[in-house]
Every structure is written in C-alpha cells, then in structure tokens.
Amino acid sequence: MAVFGLGGTIAMTSDGGGGVVPALSAAQLVDAVPGLAETGVDIEVEDFRRLPGASLGFADLTELAAEIDKRLASGTVDGVVVTQGTDTIEETSYLLDVFHTASQPVVVTGAMRNPTLAGADGPANLLAAVQTAAHPTAPDQGVLVVLADEIHAASRVRKTHATSGSTFCSPNGGPLGYIVEGTPRLLNQLTSRRPTLDLTNLSTEPRVALVTVSLGDDGLLLDGLADRVDGAVIAAFGVGHVPQRIVPALEELASRVPVVLASRTGAGSGLATTYGFPGSEKDLLERGLIRAGFLDPLKARILLWALLATGYDRAATLEAFATAGVYADS
Template sequence: MLAKESRPRVAVYGLGGTIAMTSDGSGGVVPALSAAQLVAAVPGLAETGVDIEVEDFRRLPGASLGLSDLTDLAVEIDKRLASGTVDGVVVTQGTDTIEETSYLLDLFHTAPQPVVLTGAMRNPTLAGADGPANLLAAVQTAAHPSARDLGVLVVLADEIHAAGRVRKTHATSVTTFRSPNGGPLGYVVEGTPRLLNHPTERTTLDLSNLGSGPRVALVTVALGDDGLLLDGLAERVDGAVIAAFGVGHVPKNLVPALEDLANRVPVVLASRTGAGAGLATTYGFPGSEQDLLGRGLIQAGFLDPYKARVLLWALLATGHERAAVSETFASASGHSPPDPSHPSEKMRKPTCAVTN
C-alpha cells in the first residue's frame, strides 16, 4: 500500500501594511487585521491542499518598518526553516518598502525553501481589494517545489519577482511591481507558479555575524546640486550611497567632497534612473563615472540606490571592511572586482558568498 503523500506546509508571517488595514473611525485606515484574519479571508485557500501556520510578527505600516524589524524576522525565519517544519514562508507587509525588505531578507536567506513577500495596493475596505488574491498566489508559490533555491521572491498581481531586481514603480497601481533589469521570473497561472527564467547568482551573508547596525546615508544628486547634504557627512555615517545622474555622473563641484567622503567611509556610486547599470570606463570628465571610481567610489552596477544601500548596510553590519565591500559589490552587480592596488583598498578576505 502506498504511503499517503504529506500536505505542503507554509508559515505566514504578518507585518501589517495595507493588506491588513481597516478603518479606525477617523476616515483613514490603519493596520489592524491579524495574520490569521488575513488567511481566513482568502477565497480558495482551503482548497489548495496547503496547511497554513500563522505568526503575528509586527503590525505596522510598511513605511514604519525598520532594519532591526527585518533582521529579527530573518532570524525567526532561519530558525523556522532549519527546524524542517515548513516547506516555505510567506511574509505579508506594506508595499511601500517591499523592494528593500525583500532584498535584505534575501541577503540573509541561505535555506532552499522559498520565502515569498506579498502585500496589497488596495486595502480591504475598497472595491477590488487585491490582498486576498496576492496572498493566495504567494502561498501557492511558497508551497511549490519549483520555487526552491531561488532565494526570496516577491509575488503580486500573479507575477513572481526576484528580490534583487524588483522595484515599486507606481504610487497606486495594483501592477506597480516591476523588474526593470531582467523582468519577472515567472507568473502564477491557474494556481501554479510557472517560472520562465532564474536569477543568475545571489549574494548571501552569514546571519550569525550580524552586529550593531551601521548608519548608511542615501544622497540623491539633483540639478544644480551645491553639495549641502555632503557637508560633514563623514562624521555622521558609516557609509553612503550616491544616487547619481545617468550612468554615474555628478556636478564637478561635488567631486572634492565625494573624494574626501570616500577616503573616510565606503561610498557606493549608483544610478538614480532605476534601471540599467552604471558604467566604468566610457566618460572621463570631472564628475564622470570613470573619474569618481578612480577616486575610490564603489560601483553599484545593476543595483539601484535603494538596494545598494541595503547591501552596504548588511555588509557593514556583518563586519566587512572596505575591500570586502568593494569585492562583494563587484560580484553582486555583475562587474569585475576592484583593483587591489588602489590606495583606498585595504584588503580583507570577504566572508560573504555568491551562489549560482
């Protein structure tokens, strides 16, 4: 007689967000629904054959989540997956910060089981609320064997995105999430994840090395920028990301301040455009990408400024020094490693892993 096949098990962690909001009587909505209430409100979930466990981890708007909330969650998920009691994890949260929170969780996620983030653009009091459909698709993805070994995924509007690529691109549209560099990994079709491509590589860090949180600034360069936000910045931060024009350009008057900053703390040069890679050798004028990289700034490559800040924060929080930071960014962004002979490079063997 054949043994009865076990049902897949998925743990749902609730963090709050629009998906969990209801009216508080003042004319606005606030996070109020528990993870159990969210799961109970999903039509068709009981028919999927997936056993659901729920955990109320936080009940906050997405904008109020902090880095410590996410590292605490990473620890809890790591323990849950290591116990072997679930086949996957779903996290519900506000969409404001999913593009950042998913990447932070991805950096610390080394288990084969999928971790899927989802949320909603329309709260449950509105016609056409998308939360139940998104949660259903996220559970179906997290429970499916094809989603294993892909790291952290983001599933909304029946699209499956890699955490390292996904961006929120519209303030209100239910199809706000896009992956400009590479497109979605696949789609949920009739309740089954259909994967059309896979991430080429992922950068992962050792969660056990996590120390006190560094302070990492994100400075966006604008037309006619006089560098006010750079004044005294080195004394106040442990690292910085510069969201520069185009392929990595800044006004020439900012060059001295950026060089001084890069001599004191790791400074990552990213493009503020939101898609495409920064360049390295095409332009040579003062304030160009070639000029800035030659002065010790670190190339973000395909990583947008928000994800570059998350990676820099995570590297510094796990004890990486400048050379290891540069080397990891080179791997994570698809560029060649930096020149170790550059005076700003203090060599240290990196403790992160890039997995194919």
C-alpha cells in the same frame, strides 16, 4: 508553510477616524483568502508586527530574518510567506534576500487596495504567494516577491507607481514568471550569483545615507556627512555622473567611509570606463567610490548596510557589490 504578518495595507481596516490602519491579524488575513484551503497547504501563522510598511526598520527585518532561519532550520515548514506594506517591499525583501541562505523559498507579498475597498487585491496576492512558496520550482531562487500574479526576484523588483495594482516591476530583466491558473510558471531564473551574509555575524547598527544628486547640486547634503554616517550611497545622474563641483567632497567622503555610486535612473547598469571627465563614473571610481552596477540606489543602500552590520572589510565589500551588481568577472 509559515505566514508572517507585518501589517501594511493588506492588513488595514477603518479605525473610525476617516482612515485605515493595520488592524487585521495574520490569521484573519489567511482566513479571508478564497481557495486557500483547496491548495492543501498547511498554514502556520504568526503576527510578527502590525505596522505600516513605512514604519518598518532594520531591527524588525533582521529579527524576522532570524525567526525565518529558525523556522526553516527546524524542518517544521517547507517555505515562508511574509505579508507587509508595499511602501518598503523593494527594500525589505532584498534585506531578507541578503540574509537568506537556506534553499527553502521565502515569498513576500502585500496589497495596493485595502480590505475596505472594492477589488481589494490582498487575498489574491496572498493566495498567489502561498502557491508560489509551495511549488517545487521555488527553492534556491532567493527571496521572491509576488503581486498581481507576477513573480519577481527581490534583487530586481521596484515599486514604480504610487497607486496602481501593477506597480511592481523588474526593470532589469523583467519578472521571473507568472501565476497561471493557480500554478507558478517560471520563464527565467537568476543566472548570476547573489551575495548572502551570515546573520549571526550581525554586530552593529550602521547608519547609511542615500544622497540623490540633482541639477545644480552644490554638495550641501555632503557637508559633514562623514561625521554622521558609517557609509553612503550616491544616486548619481545616468551611468554614474555628478557635477564637477562636488567631486572633492565625494572624494573626501570616500576616504573616510564606504561610498557606493549608483544610477538614480533605477534601470540599467552604472558604467566604469566610458566617460573620463571630472565627475564621470571613471573619475569617481578612481577616487575610491564603489560601483553599484545593476543595483539601484535603494538596494545598494540595503547591501552596504548589511555588509557594514556584519563586519565585512573593503575587499569583501567590493566583491559583494561586483557580484550583486552583476559585473564580477566570475
């Protein structure tokens, strides 16, 4: 088993200045986990980054994805665990998922309470992640996220509370399973296909904007946006609605770059044909926007970035979103 450390709260300790910073190595994290030796899993560790979750970027994660591919292809490990800050796990885990084509499991974990606090959850989460990655039910599930003894699909998981230890939830479908007495128990599995992209086709570093629509929105953030980005995600009201006044700006934007229409609610699917007024989901899709379906805005942005970065055309982009958004006909 390979454990890649990226930093984050799980690796933070006091710097003497009144706050904690990422300072612990991946080896120190592994050494601090009670019961890990008793699992019988051989662990290889790599200090890949020591950054707060908020400071990780696309370059960090694509480099990590390439290293994971290399390690799994070598046959020297049967699975991978990634430790990182929880601020961006819902995005980073999905980016890894999009580029993860091997059958071996990849599990992402972190901590909400740093090691200087009573009840720090890092050791328990890391143990649960290793137990999950080593279990025979873990392969062919895509990238998994394990915290608080819950097992989530990277394509569904969201951070839903700023400080709670049980912050990670999967609003669409719930967790895939739980860790029970040290054993992963999957109660359900992903039934839909997931789009996977070839990391070796990575050729550009696109800029993809995320614009959240709000009450009385006049489209200020859309002004000149097409000149500054390669794609955009619109986090719209409800099932995919925007104020009528910004429809022309969205239509113009969609004529120049790919624009994905997602729901800002974070749960449920955007619709396609129920409402027909100007600014409704039907109206916007007819004007060229791309339906996100069950993908929330953050994950829709990750998928659009990956598609643009690997050179996919519009037809392939539509197919990928239909698959990931779970509204493809087949």
